[in-house]
Structure formats: structure tokens, C-alpha cells
Amino acid sequence: MLPLLLMAAAASSGSCPIERAHYALRADRSITAEFHPTQRNDDWPAGITFAVHVAKTAHNYWWLPWNGGTDGRQNIRLTRLRKGASSPLEMGPHADLEFWTTDSSYRFLDGVPKAGGAAPAHIFVPLLNRALFYYSMPEGNADNVPRAFFDLVSCGKANAPVDVELWPVA
Numbered sequence: 001m002l003p004l005l006l007m008a009a010a011a012s013s014g015s016c017p018i019e020r021a022h023y024a025l026r027a028d029r030s031i032t033a034e035f036h037p038t039q040r041n042d043d044w045p046a047g048i049t050f051a052v053h054v055a056k057t058a059h060n061y062w063w064l065p066w067n068g069g070t071d072g073r074q075n076i077r078l079t080r081l082r083k084g085a086s087s088p089l090e091m092g093p094h095a096d097l098e099f100w101t102t103d104s105s106y107r108f109l110d111g112v113p114k115a116g117g118a119a120p121a122h123i124f125v126p127l128l129n130r131a132l133f134y135y136s137m138p139e140g141n142a143d144n145v146p147r148a149f150f151d152l153v154s155c156g157k158a159n160a161p162v163d164v165e166l167w168p169v170a
Contacts, residue, residue: 015118015155016118016119016152016155017116017117017118017119017155017158018035018048018113018114018115018116018117018118018119019035019036019037019048019115019116019158019159020119020155020156020157020158020159021034021035021119021120021152021154021155022034022152022153022154022155022156023123023150023151023152023153024150024151024153025145025146025148025149025150026148026149026150026151027146027147027148028145028146028148029153030054030055030056031052031053031054031055031145032052032053032055033050033051033052033053033123033150034050034051034159035048035049035050035051035113035119035159036048036049036051036159036160036161036162037115037158037159037161037162038064038161038162038163038164039163039164039166040115041166043066043166043167043168044064044066044166045114046064046065046066046112046113046114046115047114047115047116048065048113048114048115049062049063049064049079049162049164050062050063050064050065050076050099050123051063051159051162052128052132054132054143054145056143057136057141057142057143059132059136059141059143061078061132061135062078062079062080062081062162062164063076063077063078063079063097063099064076064077064079064164064166064167065099065112065113066112067111067112072110073098074098074099074100074101074111074112075096075097075098075099075112076096076097076099076112076125077095077096077167078095078096078097078131078135079164079165079166079167080164080165081162081163081164081165082163082164082165083163095131095135097125097126097127097128097131098125098126098127099112099123099124099125100123100124100125100126101113101120101122101123101124102120102121102122102123102124103120103121103122104121104122106122119152119155120152121151121152122149122150122151122152123149123150124148124149124150125150126147128145128147129144129145129146129147132145133145
């Protein structure tokens with residue numbers, strides 16, 4: 001527990017760059033997440049992709065962070081790699097979820113993380129459990145993910161860049 005608290009404190013002080021942050025789901029440490037550098041455009045200016053890995057099924061999910069405009073909501077949109085490993089489903093755009101980030105004291109952070117920025121200490125995606133279950137169903141190997149916070153567990157080597165589909169926002 002002490003290493004987790006030390007990592008969370010380091011993240012809140014900005015000493016862990018987002019591209020080096022590694023997370024584990026509090027209720028099931030075999031479900032992990034990290035941010036990968038990716039291309040940018042006018043619709044997707046953050047320059048990072050949020051990746052969730054489910055060890056039990058070997059499924060990987062790729063999400064693009066985005067801010068909700070004037071309402072201040074933070075969101076992620078399901079996407080896929082352009083080539084190589086893929087998400088369990090060949091889905092289209094507009095699979096969006098709310099995405100909450102906090103510091104080590106659970107104070108909400110403004111805006112989604114961006115490339116080159118500090119890693120949040122905790123991440124909560126309220127409906128991730130439902131989304132992963134339904135997105136993995138057609139394959140017949142459903143992901144039953146508990147509802148919980150992702151906690152920063154290490155600040156290791158930089159995550160490799162990924163080339164993802166940048167769906168048009170409109």
C-alpha cells in the first residue's frame with residue numbers, strides 16, 4: 001500500500017509524465033491501463049490514447065480522451081489501432097464514456113490529460129464495466145470488469161506510440 005501512496009503523491013506533484021504512468025484497477029489488479037503517445041488533429045488535440053488491458057481475455061481497448069465543450073465533462077471515445085493488435089470488436093465511432101481523473105487527494109482535475117502533462121493519481125470511468133462487457137460479447141469471451149478506480153502503480157519507461165483511428169467528431 002505504501003508504494004501506491006508514494007506513486008499517487010508523485011503523480012499529484014507532476015513528477016510522473018502521462019506517457020510513463022502505469023495503472024491497475026483497484027478491484028482487480030490484472031486489469032491495467034496506460035497512456036500512449038499518438039497522432040493529433042483538430043478533433044483530437046490531446047496527443048495520447050488511453051489503453052485498457054484485460055489479462056484474463058487478452059483484450060485490449062483503445063480510447064481517445066476529449067473534453068465535453070462548455071459543460072466541462074471529460075470523456076473517452078472507443079477507437080482501434082490502424083494496424084497490428086486490435087480491439088475485440090470492429091466498432092464504429094461514438095462509443096463514448098465519461099472519464100474522471102483526480103489527484104492523490106481525490107480532487108477532480110480540470111480537462112483530460114494531454115501528452116507531456118502530469119499523470120493523474122486516480123482514474124474512474126463510471127460505466128467502463130458495462131462497456132467492456134458489451135463490446136466484448138460478440139467474440140463470445142466477455143470481459144467482466146468490476147467497477148473501480150484505476151490507481152497509479154508505477155512511473156516506468158515511456159509507453160510506445162500507437163497509431164489509432166481518429167474518428168471525426170461530427
